[in-house]
Amino acid sequence: MLKSPVWQKVSGRIREKTMIASKPDLYTEKDKHKETITVIVLSYNRPKMLKETLQSVADADEIIITDDGSDFDPADTIKELKFKIPVKIIKSKPAPLEIRLNQPRLGKMLNAALANVSSTLITYICDDDIMGPGWLKYIKAWMYDRPGCHIVKGDVLYFTKTIKDTRKVFMDGRGMSTGNFVHRIECYKDEHVYWYEHRLDSIDDAFFWELHKHHNTWMIPYLNKLALYRRVHPNALSAYCEGFYKQDDGKTIKAHIAGGLSKEGKNKLNNQKWME
Numbered sequence: 001m002l003k004s005p006v007w008q009k010v011s012g013r014i015r016e017k018t019m020i021a022s023k024p025d026l027y028t029e030k031d032k033h034k035e036t037i038t039v040i041v042l043s044y045n046r047p048k049m050l051k052e053t054l055q056s057v058a059d060a061d062e063i064i065i066t067d068d069g070s071d072f073d074p075a076d077t078i079k080e081l082k083f084k085i086p087v088k089i090i091k092s093k094p095a096p097l098e099i100r101l102n103q104p105r106l107g108k109m110l111n112a113a114l115a116n117v118s119s120t121l122i123t124y125i126c127d128d129d130i131m132g133p134g135w136l137k138y139i140k141a142w143m144y145d146r147p148g149c150h151i152v153k154g155d156v157l158y159f160t161k162t163i164k165d166t167r168k169v170f171m172d173g174r175g176m177s178t179g180n181f182v183h184r185i186e187c188y189k190d191e192h193v194y195w196y197e198h199r200l201d202s203i204d205d206a207f208f209w210e211l212h213k214h215h216n217t218w219m220i221p222y223l224n225k226l227a228l229y230r231r232v233h234p235n236a237l238s239a240y241c242e243g244f245y246k247q248d249d250g251k252t253i254k255a256h257i258a259g260g261l262s263k264e265g266k267n268k269l270n271n272q273k274w275m276e
Contacts, residue, residue, distance in 0.1 A: 024145035032147050035140040036061035037182070038119040040110065043127040044068040049231070051077050056131040061119050063087045066109035069094035088116055107197040114188045114195075123182045125228065130163070131179075132226035139182050142223065151211065151220045153181040154227030169230050176208055176220070179228040187211065 039060040043050050044067065054077065057063060062085060065074050069092045078087050090112045092105055114122070121143060125131055135154060143149060153176055157166040169177065187193045193210045 027145070027147060032144055033120070035121055035144045036119040037121040037123065037136050037140055038062040038064060038117045039131070039136070040113045040117075040122065040124045041065045041127060042068075042106070042110075042124065042178070043070065043074060045070045045072070046127050047072050047074075047077060050074060050127040051081065053125060053127045053130060054078070054081055054083075056133075057125065057136065058083065058085075059136050061085060062117070064090060064113040064116060066090045066092075066106070066113050068092050068100070068105060068109065086118075088113075090116070104196070104198055107195040110195040111197060117185055117188075120185055121182050122185060122188075123179070123227075125179045128231045129179050130229040130231060132228055135225065135227045138225055139223075139227075143182070143184075146221075149221060150187055151181060151183040152223060153220055154223045154225045156180045156228045156230050157226060159229050159231065163229060166229070175222060177228075177230075179230065181220070181227075183211070 037060055039057040039062070041050070041053060041057070041063060043053075043065055047070075050065075054063065058081070063083070065078075065087065067074050067089060071094065074089055078089075090109050092109055095103075095105075110124075121140065123136070123139075132154070139152065139154075142152065156169040156177055156179065158169055159166045183193075193207075195207050196210075
């Protein structure tokens with residue numbers, strides 16, 4: 001176990017980045033500027049969940065919804081919520097399931113959203129998740145004190161029937177998943193970190209390995225702060241999806257979905273019944 005800060009054990013650019021993340025007093029007020037945050041919301045055919053997700057990010061400075069061809073108009077949800085902050089929508093044309101499963105779409109929408117960001121900070125959330133209370137406000141203050149830090153991550157919790165029934169989500173060693181990390185706009189504008197547009201697996205790990213070209217993702221600062229409630233109901237998923245399995249030791253749920261198709265050949269992950 002390290003007895004001294006991790007930045008004392010490394011060298012080069014990585015040492016610089018970890019050091020400035022660990023020691024905000026290296027900066028004067030002249031080095032700092034106002035932080036704003038954009039939340040990019042990934043959405044498809046879950047109007048009720050989308051509304052609850054949007055309510056959880058109402059304290060953002062900007063929201064960009066990437067809608068993957070839903071058969072409802074997310075603009076109606078936005079009008080209902082009466083947001084006072086800018087809300088943009090990046091829409092894809094509706095497509096049959098075969099095309100959705102075999103042609104990359106999500107990466108293109110996310111990059112289009114990034115091209116429209118007007119904030120200094122960016123985070124992502126899916127429409128079946130809920131942002132942790134106070135996370136956006138907290139992260140803006142944290143990053144304000146560390147203007148040299150490009151990325152930070154927090155905790156993710158599952159909840160099942162009620163939001164009070166929570167357990168930590170199992171993730172890989174980097175501890176990153178869509179929704180629990182925030183990065184600066186410079187990652188996109190200056191370092192050209194994009195979401196994969198030519199692969200179906202354009203989310204999560206594919207993006208993080210792009211980040212890894214510029215940052216050591218093992219050393220991204222971790223905050224012991226709840227960033228996200230991952231709205232997953234494992235028992236229902238196992239009933240609806242082929243290739244689903246889980247390990248549950250009472251403390252952590254490890255879940256894996258291979259393919260995500262129901263036995264009937266329909267994507268029942270978009271069915272809200274199991275969330276009622």
